Amino acid sequence: MLYLWFMNIDPIILSIPIYFLLIVVELLVQFFHNQKIYRLNDAVTNISCGITQQITGAFFKVITIAAYQFVYENWSLFHIENTWWSVTLLILAVDLCYYWAHRMSHEVNLFWGGHVVHHQSEDYNFSVALRQGSFQVVWTFWFYIPLAFLGFNTVTFLLVAALNTVYQFWIHTETIGKLPRPIELIFNTPSHHRVHHGRNPKYIDKNHAGSLIIWDRMFGTFQEEEERPTYGITKPINTWNPVWANLQHYVDMTSQLKSTPGLMNKLGILFNKPGWRPVALGGYQPAPEVDKANYRKYDTHPALKISIYVLVQFVIALGVTSVFLFTLPDQELINKLVFSLVIVWSVAQFGLLLDNHPDWSRLEYLRILFCGGIFSFLYPLPIVVIISVLYTVTSLITFFFIYKPAAGRVRSVINS
Structure with a gap:
């Protein structure tokens, strides 16, 4: 089965050790240069979102790979052989499809619900690259189907798309400044992608590129990095729970649909940009300017022993997740479901502990x-x-x- 074969060679899974090695490098930079790059609660949540995305992706990939293969086998115009020129063309085509899928994930409210998770962190480091939405593939995979119609075979497409994703890991850092001008002109770089993660109005919905920034320059969505961005989303989620991080936008959107009269207006909520409202309800709500004087990142300070406990349990859960992902093709369906339940429940519980939720914490x-x-x-x-x-x-x-158990939920904040 094509899906099982690909899971054995998926570059995203095989690159996991490299991801964590680079995170260690960034932690060393933080230590030796006395920089505040990581916070434990934020980093754990970022990686937890990546874990939940990989777990759900194990099931979604069955559908998306099957869909691509079906189109390729039955409706493709050509059957393109793998040559240097066809692979080069596919690399460019995948990156172009990624640009439009990514751009629409910002410009269509329904799609934004799958992508918003990646932008929720108010920090910017390598762990943010792992923070991915579990439902994003549902909305974005279909942008690649034209490649199946053209006749790019499924295996080569999957490998190129995965490598495109792997490339984007290294651009999630503040430890690398602007690179030489020729590189900045052609490739997506940490500088360009910092802009993309900024919640400053001038930075919002800019620099959607995957590997090549040329698409943003061509289609009018490029923005140079000027002042340091303020990271995150305009409505912070204020929780370390990765499950709620994936659901909150859809819960809010459901509430908006209920309070919005008229079918066309409801469709507008779904398919217009985030922040769209009917004129009768105030019209489009643009992103507000960042009040830097009063801006504070969401943060909590559970007891040190709780933080250490969560870190140890999280490392165990990370090990279980690695075993699950690397043995996935050999697992029975019931085992996959149980593994998934254990892992997702665990990372959600860790978020509740870091949030200082006394009632929910007893579920530990x-x-x-x-x-x-x-x-x-x-x-x-x-x-x-x-x-x-x-x-x-x-x-x-x-x-x-x-x-x-605390008397109530404790919340404190730190300066950005």
């Missing part, structure tokens, strides 16, 4: 018991049972002694 006991028990049930091997029991007992005891 149930999560530990479920995680420890389910793997013993699915894999009743002595070594698995022993590891599961050790994990369950040590986690329950540790959490019992370190967790002290």
